[in-house]
Each structure stands twice: as structure tokens, then as C-alpha cells.
Amino acid sequence: MNKNRKYLVTAALPYANNFIHIGHIAGAYLPPDIFVRYKRLIGEDVIFISGSDEHGTAIEMASITEKISPREIIDRYHFANQKAFKDLGINFDIYSRTSNKIHHETAQEFFLNIFNKNILIEKTEKQLFSEKENRFLADRFVTGTCPVCGYEEARGDECPNCGSNLSPLELINPRSKITGDIPLVKESTHFYFPLGDFQNDLSDWLNGKKGWKQNVINYCKGWLKAGLRDRAISRDLDWGVKIPLKGYDGKVIYVWFEAPIGYISATKELFIERNEPEKWKDYWQNKDTKLIHFIGKDNIVFHSIIFPAMLMAHGDYILPDNVPANEFMNIGGEKLSKSKGNGILVKDITEKFSPDVIRYTLSSNFPETKDSEFTWKDLQVKNNSELAGILGNFVNRTVVFAKNKFDNKIPDLNKLSPADEVIFNYFKSQSGKLDELYDSFRFREALHNTMDCARAANKYFNDNEPWKSVKTDPEKCGSVIRVCLELCHSIAxxxxxxxxxxxxxxxxxxxxxDKDLKWQNIGKTVLVTGNSLGENMILFPQIEDSEIQKLEQQLEDGESVKSAPTHKALPQGIITVEDFKKVSLKVARVIECVPVPKSKKLLKLKLKIGDSEKQIVSGISEYYKPDELIGKLIVVVNNLVPSKLMGVDSDGMLLAAKLNGELRIVTIDGDIETGADVN
RNA sequence: GCCGGGAUAGCUCAGCUGGUUAGAGCGUCGGAAUCAUAAUCCGUAGGUCGGGGGUUCAAGUCCCUCUCCCGGUACCA
Structure with a gap:
């Protein structure tokens, strides 16, 4: 092993406008922590970096809507998330933040470096300018009427109704979202990073990479194939790292460009804290250092295409050695997404379960090759039958035995029996196997192999039956227990x-x-005969069914769309009566019907359903004229989530049959009161 | 609709460049043991690898097609 090799391990910088959830942990934070801890056990030089990503429009927007300063927002999430990591035992050498001065300086230096090399492209474009605030307005700070669908609250970047991608200049009657005043059109200059110029270098670099995960490679190839385009790296915004040039007031470095530089800033900060302010260069500017970015798959493009291109442009830094991105961990079949708000937050789960139980459950099911699933039941089973049953039980039965039969002292071990040799050798060979697994980022399999050691230890205990030999051959019994105690140490x-x-x-x-807590000591004897043992404790208390049921219930209540497989083993595509009953079908009479302006297929219908009226929008104008429909009795889905189509409210859906370009509406045979249930 | 990614034992998941009887953990069932948190150990059963077609001496693994699920994208009966 190369003694000079250093590892610079980073975990994705979480955006400081939300609390960390267990999906993030399984994806990007626990894997590097495991990796780093392993590397330290074998004596390698590793630093582990992360921090909060604290700039950008989302945070500035949140500060405006919550009427507090951006600082208050980022403080709230930065410290909460820092604590969450700590509670789970994820031990960064530094958990920094991009709002720190050193990051602003580092990011500005980076910017100037490539600016001075004339790598950046300047483009002048028309942009909305607020006189009241004396600044240009970023896309999201503008609201107005959507030119496509007429929706009046469209954002500058897109219309939430029709989904059109917009630019603020296209909006009709644009207004500042902050002050409400009407902006002017002025010319604004922005910098672009010419990603395309790095296409070939990136391609060569990626092709030379061995041992990268297939999903990461595929993703990159997709991007390269599509071709890389210039990306704007400045924005008109207050909250961020200022463009360090004269004449660019009110402009900041776009967060995607500035955030990954945070890895460098954080490293600098770490070594300033350690009073070795130049030492960061040993990592970032040392060809023997392996830079490894742990991220979730949503971040692949930034860490394996964009940031490397930036580093190439700058030239003074090493490029990533590997980017072992994980997929996503789902919960109950749903994506653990913070935007949907249905994740299990770290701050909540750590109140209920010990960190190692959480770490174990997540690790044993890391989404290494595809999305995986977390369930509370799984956590219970993992705790009770694996952690408590296999690992905890082995330690406990060994220690209790020593306590009861050997006065809580470590018995002597004279000569190793063949069985002793076998078990020690097994531990050693497992540790060798684990080396390969850790180095190829196969942590799930590594955990499994780790637990195999505890299984083997239990088997050794059983096979050697110390509870029998204690009566017939106390010396032999003592050596068996001694071996078990040594195995406990190896297991630690x-x-x-x-x-x-x-x-x-x-x-x-x-x-x-912990002086003997070294990888090389696995399968070796390190304890001292005659020394007393400490106080025993139950490592993993049982988790009761009732506790799990409560959590499962909470999850279900909290998330209505959760897929609850009450009837298991139903053939694909088959639903239950309960499933069908969720759909409320009603008879309705069409009382008004007009086309939706500018649309190709949409008709707006006003319906009478019992005593109430509602409006739906239906894409049937290619098949029916509005007049044909008025007065008809039709069937509608009455409990559909309301939506807008081209800016028009639609609160339901009518039933129609369609085949080969023919479409016929479902009508009622004869007369019946509107509002009648259809089933 | 289009572009990606999936679909493997009851459950959660492995199966790299195609190669002998498709694997693991947990769960099930049977047995052994009783030092231990009713915790352990041994053994058993369980899959036509989503459906269909093709290439090959040989396919879960390659090709085509269909179905379903998940992302991204799109004026959604």
C-alpha cells in the first residue's frame, strides 16, 4: 500500500433550506462515513469534508416569504443538520458553510483565475430591472401573466400551470415579486462557462476511469452524447458570492458554480483551525491524493462533468478519483423527497432509535445499484434478529459466561486448538475480503461479510460447548471463553x-x-489474562411490535398516497373493491360548454351534479362541438385532485371511450337525477 | 407521447465481460442445544429470473416486442 497516498473524501453539500432525511443519509452521508472510518482503521491519511450550501434564489425567496433574513434561514438548517449528522455518528473533519468568509474569498479567487485566463464568455442580454430596488430581478423574482396559457401568477422561469419554460421577458404585465412594482427592461451582462470547450478533455478523462459505478458512467455518457452547452455562472441576486469585478454590482456567482468550490474552502478552513494553513494544498494540489465525492444520483452531472471541467479550467487542483453516487432510498414505495415532504427526518428518527440501529438498517439496504426501500418493519427485524440476535447475543453470552464462571476476569489461553486456529483464520480472511469490498464501495456486501464473522463466532461458541466443559475441563472451558472474548474485540x-x-x-x-482498535488486529489476541472485564450491557434491546405499528400508522396517516399493500400477492394490474371504491363516479349534466381559447383540444364544461356545480376541462374538442354537449348526462370522476389546464381550473374528469382516433363520451341510458353515484 | 432506469424465492436485495444443478440475509417448516436479550447452531422447503418471440452449442445475462412501476420531458381521456 502506498504510504504517501491521501484521501480527500467529500459528502454532498446539503442545501440549507430543509432538514436532512434518512434518504440523504443512505445516499450520500453514511457511505463516506463508513469508508473514512475503515480507511482510518487501516491507518490511511483521510480527511472528510462537507458543509451547508447556503446561497441561491431558493433561500433568498424563503427569507422573503417568511419575512426573516436569509441568515436566519441558513442558521436554522445549518445547525439542525450539523446536529443531525453528529447524532448519527457521521463525523466530518469539518462541516463548514458556504456563507463563511473563506468560501467567498476562495470562490472569488477561482472565478478570477479563470476570468483572467479569458475562459469565460460575456453575454449581454435584456433583463428586467426594478427601479425601486435598483437591481436586476432574477427569474424567480418576477411574476406575471403566462403568455401561453394566460395564468396570472406565472413565475419568471416557468409557468406552474401549463409547465411552459419561460423567460421573464415573455411575461405579460411582469411585476416584481418582492415589491410588486413594474420592472423596466434593461441590458445586463452575464458570464458563461464554456462547458462545450471541455467536452473532449472530459470525455478522455472519463474514458480513462476504472472502477467507476456503471450508473455514473451511463449518466455521464448521456450528457456527453447530448453535447455540453455554455452555462451562465452569474445571476442578478443579492444573496450569494459577489462577482469580484467592478461594474457588476448586484450580481453573484451562480450557486451551482460556487457551491462545489465549498469543498476547497472547507478544506482550507479545516487546516486553519488546525494551525497548518498551508496544509490544504497537500490534499487539493497533490497528485497522490485521491479525491472521492460521495453524492446522490441527482448530483452526478455536477460532480463528474461540471465540477471537473471547472477544475480543469483552473488547473491547479486535482480531479476526482471516483464519484460513487448512490441511487435513492424510498419509503413505503414513495420517494424520500424533501419537496414532497414525506421523508423521515433524521432529527425525528434519532429521537426514537439508537444511531447504530439506524446506521445498520440503512447500510444493509444502501441503494448501491438501484433504488431501495426503507420500512419500519425492516428496522425492527434487523434490530431484533440480526443486531440483537446475532451480534448482541454473542457478546452478551460470552461476557455473562465469563462473569458467572470466571469471576468476571479474562481466562488464560495456553495453546490454540485446531478449532481456535480455524476461527481466527476465518476472521483474518474475512478482513482481507472486506478490504476489497470497501475499496470498491460495496458497503452492503461488506456489512454482510462483517456479520458473517459474528455468525461464525456464535457457531464457535456452540460447537465448543463451554457450558459442558466448565464442569469437566475448566481449563479448556477458559480458553474457549478467552477466544470468544478475543473475537468480541475483533468484532469491535x-x-x-x-x-x-x-x-x-x-x-x-x-x-x-482503543489502542488496539486497528484493522490488522482482527483475528489476533490482544487481551491480557487476568484483567477484569467492565460492566456488561445489553447492546441492542428488543424493539416491540407495538412501537413499529405506531410508526407505520403515523407514516400512513401522514401520507395518504402511500401504497398500502393490504392484499398482497394480487396479480399485476388487478385491484380490489376497496381500490375501486376510492373513485367517486357521479352523473352530471352539462349546463355550459365553451372552448378554451388558444387550445387545440380543450373544452371548458360547467356541470350540475346534484345541488352543486363544478367546472371541468376536457380535451375532446376535436371530437365534439360545444353545442352537442349541452344538456347531456355524462359520468365524471368527482374526487379527482383539482388541477389547471392552460390556466383554467378543472375539478374532475369525464369518462370517454377512445380507440384509433375515435372518441365517444360515456352517457347515461335514460334519465336519472344528477349527482347519482355510478358504480 | 418521447427519453432514461427498473421488474429475480414470502420480504429486502446480489448476480461483472452469456457457460456446470440461479444466490444471500431475514422469514417459514423440522431437528439439536440450553451459556445467552425465547437470543444460538444444523437441516428443509420456496423461483418456468414480468409475458411472448429471436440469436447461440449455451441466456436472468445479448436482440425484438408487449405489460407494469419509477424518474425526466410533454397543451392528459
Whole structure:
């Protein structure tokens, strides 16, 4: 192993406008923590960097809507998330933040470096300018009428109704979202990063990469194939890193460009704290350092295309050695997305379960090759039958035995029996296998192999039956228990990357320090005959069904769309009566019907349903004239979530049959009161 | 609609460049043991690898097609 090699490990910078949830942890934070802990056990030089990403329109917007300063927003999430990581034992060397001065300086230096090399392109474009605020308005700060659908609250970047991509200049009657005043059109200059210029270099660089995960490679190839385009790297915004040039007041560096530089700033900050202000260069400017970015798949393009291109442009820094991106972890079949608000937040789960139980459950099901699923039931099963049953039980039965039969002291071990040799050798060979697994980022399999050691230890205990030999051959019994105690110590090393808290507890139970907590000591004897053991404790208390049921219930209540497989093993596409009953079908009479202006297919219908009236929009004007429909009795889905089509409210859907370009509306045979249920 | 990614034992997941009887953990069932948190150990059963077609001496693994699910995109009966 190359002794000079250093590792610079980063975890994605979480955006400071939300709380971290367990999907993030499984994707981008726990894997690097495990990796780093392993590397330290084998004695490698590693630093582990992350921090909050604290700039950008979303945060400035949030500060405006909540009527507090951006600083208050980012403080709230930065400190909460910092604590969340700590509670889970995710130990960054530094968890910095991009609002720090050193980051602003570093990002500006980076910008100037490539600006001075004439790499950046300047483009002047027309943009909306607010006189009242004396600044240009970023896309999201403009609101107005959508030119496509007529919706009056369209945003500058897109219309939330019809989904059209817009530019603020296209809006009819644009207004500032902040002050409401009417902006002027002025010319504004922006910088662009010519990504396309790096296409070939990136391509060559990526092609030379060995051992990258297939999903990452595929994703990059897709981008390269589509061709890389210039990307704006400045924005008209207050909240961010200022463009360090004269004449660019009110402009900041676009957050996508500035945020990843945060990895560099954070490294600088770390070594300033350590009183070695130049040492960061040993990592960022040292060809022997391996830079590894742990991220979720949504971040692949930034870490394997854009940031490397930036680093190439700058020239003084190393490029990533690997970008082991994970997929997503879902919950109950739903994506753990912060925008949907249905994730399990770290701050909530750590109140209920110990960090190692959470770490174990997530690790055993990391989304390494595809999206994976988290369930509370799974957490319970993992705790009760694996952690408690296999690992906790082995430590406990060994220590209790020593306590009861050997006065809580470590018995002697004279000569290793063949069985002792076998178990120690097994541990050693497992540790070798684990080396490969860790280095190829296969943590799930690594955990499995780690647990195999605990299984083997239990088997050793069973096979050697110390409860029998204690009566017939106390010396032999003592050596068996001694071996088991040594195995406990080895297990403390083996599980350390995954279960650091438990690892430490085992050391305390064995009454030893962490001086022998080294990878090379796996399968070796390190304890001292005659020393007393510490106080025993139950490592993993059982988790009761009732506790899990409560959490499952909460999840279901909190999220109505959760797919609850009450009837399992139904053939695909088959639904239950309950499923069907969710749909409320009603008879309705068409009382008004007009085309939606500018639309090709849409008709707006006013319906009478019992005593109420409602409006729906239907894409049937190619088949029916408005007049044909008035007075007809039709069937509508009455409990559909309301939506807007081209800016027109639609609160339901009519039923129609369609085949090969023919479309016929479902009508009622004879007369019946509107509002009647259809089933 | 289009572009990606999926669909493998009851559950959660492995299966790299195609190669002997398709794997693991947990769960099930049976047995052994009783030191231990009713925790362990051994053994058993379980899959026509989403459906259909094709290439090949040989396909879960390659090609075509269909169905369903998940992302991204799109004026959605």
C-alpha cells in the first residue's frame, strides 16, 4: 500500500433550506462515513469534508416569504443538520458553510483565475430591472401573466400551470415579486462557462476511469452524447458570492458554480483551525491524493462533468478519483423527497432509535445499484434478529459466561486448538475480503461479510460447548471463553465503520482502550489474562411490535398516497373493491360548454351534479362541438385532485371511450337525477 | 407521447465481460442445544429470473416486442 497516498473524501453539500432525511443519509452521508472510518482503521491519511450550501434564489425567496433574513434561514438548517449528522455518528473533519468568509474569498479567487485566463464568455442580454430596488430581478423574482396559457401568477422561469419554460421577458404585465412594482427592461451582462470547450478533455478523462459505478458512467455518457452547452455562472441576486469585478454590482456567482468550490474552502478552513494553513494544498494540489465525492444520483452531472471541467479550467487542483453516487432510498414505495415532504427526518428518527440501529438498517439496504426501500418493519427485524440476535447475543453470552464462571476476569489461553486456529483464520480472511469490498464501495456486501464473522463466532461458541466443559475441563472451558472474548474485540474492530457506538461499547465491556482498535488486529489476541472485564450491557434491546405499528400508522396517516399493500400477492394490474371504491363516479349534466381559447383540444364544461356545480376541462374538442354537449348526462370522476389546464381550473374528469382516433363520451341510458353515484 | 432506469424465492436485495444443478440475509417448516436479550447452531422447503418471440452449442445475462412501476420531458381521456 502506498504510504504517501491521501484521501480527500467529500459528502454532498446539503442545501440549507430543509432538514436532512434518512434518504440523504443512505445516499450520500453514511457511505463516506463508513469508508473514512475503515480507511482510518487501516491507518490511511483521510480527511472528510462537507458543509451547508447556503446561497441561491431558493433561500433568498424563503427569507422573503417568511419575512426573516436569509441568515436566519441558513442558521436554522445549518445547525439542525450539523446536529443531525453528529447524532448519527457521521463525523466530518469539518462541516463548514458556504456563507463563511473563506468560501467567498476562495470562490472569488477561482472565478478570477479563470476570468483572467479569458475562459469565460460575456453575454449581454435584456433583463428586467426594478427601479425601486435598483437591481436586476432574477427569474424567480418576477411574476406575471403566462403568455401561453394566460395564468396570472406565472413565475419568471416557468409557468406552474401549463409547465411552459419561460423567460421573464415573455411575461405579460411582469411585476416584481418582492415589491410588486413594474420592472423596466434593461441590458445586463452575464458570464458563461464554456462547458462545450471541455467536452473532449472530459470525455478522455472519463474514458480513462476504472472502477467507476456503471450508473455514473451511463449518466455521464448521456450528457456527453447530448453535447455540453455554455452555462451562465452569474445571476442578478443579492444573496450569494459577489462577482469580484467592478461594474457588476448586484450580481453573484451562480450557486451551482460556487457551491462545489465549498469543498476547497472547507478544506482550507479545516487546516486553519488546525494551525497548518498551508496544509490544504497537500490534499487539493497533490497528485497522490485521491479525491472521492460521495453524492446522490441527482448530483452526478455536477460532480463528474461540471465540477471537473471547472477544475480543469483552473488547473491547479486535482480531479476526482471516483464519484460513487448512490441511487435513492424510498419509503413505503414513495420517494424520500424533501419537496414532497414525506421523508423521515433524521432529527425525528434519532429521537426514537439508537444511531447504530439506524446506521445498520440503512447500510444493509444502501441503494448501491438501484433504488431501495426503507420500512419500519425492516428496522425492527434487523434490530431484533440480526443486531440483537446475532451480534448482541454473542457478546452478551460470552461476557455473562465469563462473569458467572470466571469471576468476571479474562481466562488464560495456553495453546490454540485446531478449532481456535480455524476461527481466527476465518476472521483474518474475512478482513482481507472486506478490504476489497470497501475499496470498491460495496458497503452492503461488506456489512454482510462483517456479520458473517459474528455468525461464525456464535457457531464457535456452540460447537465448543463451554457450558459442558466448565464442569469437566475448566481449563479448556477458559480458553474457549478467552477466544470468544478475543473475537468480541475483533468484532469491535470489524463493525467499527458501520456501528461506531457499539464498537466503543464493546471496548468498554471488555474494559480496554482503543489502542488496539486497528484493522490488522482482527483475528489476533490482544487481551491480557487476568484483567477484569467492565460492566456488561445489553447492546441492542428488543424493539416491540407495538412501537413499529405506531410508526407505520403515523407514516400512513401522514401520507395518504402511500401504497398500502393490504392484499398482497394480487396479480399485476388487478385491484380490489376497496381500490375501486376510492373513485367517486357521479352523473352530471352539462349546463355550459365553451372552448378554451388558444387550445387545440380543450373544452371548458360547467356541470350540475346534484345541488352543486363544478367546472371541468376536457380535451375532446376535436371530437365534439360545444353545442352537442349541452344538456347531456355524462359520468365524471368527482374526487379527482383539482388541477389547471392552460390556466383554467378543472375539478374532475369525464369518462370517454377512445380507440384509433375515435372518441365517444360515456352517457347515461335514460334519465336519472344528477349527482347519482355510478358504480 | 418521447427519453432514461427498473421488474429475480414470502420480504429486502446480489448476480461483472452469456457457460456446470440461479444466490444471500431475514422469514417459514423440522431437528439439536440450553451459556445467552425465547437470543444460538444444523437441516428443509420456496423461483418456468414480468409475458411472448429471436440469436447461440449455451441466456436472468445479448436482440425484438408487449405489460407494469419509477424518474425526466410533454397543451392528459
Amino acid at each position: 474492530i470489524l463493525i467499527n465503520p458501520f456501528l461506531p457506538f457499539t464498537s466503543e461499547k464493546i471496548l468498554r465491556i471488555l474494559n480496554v482502550t
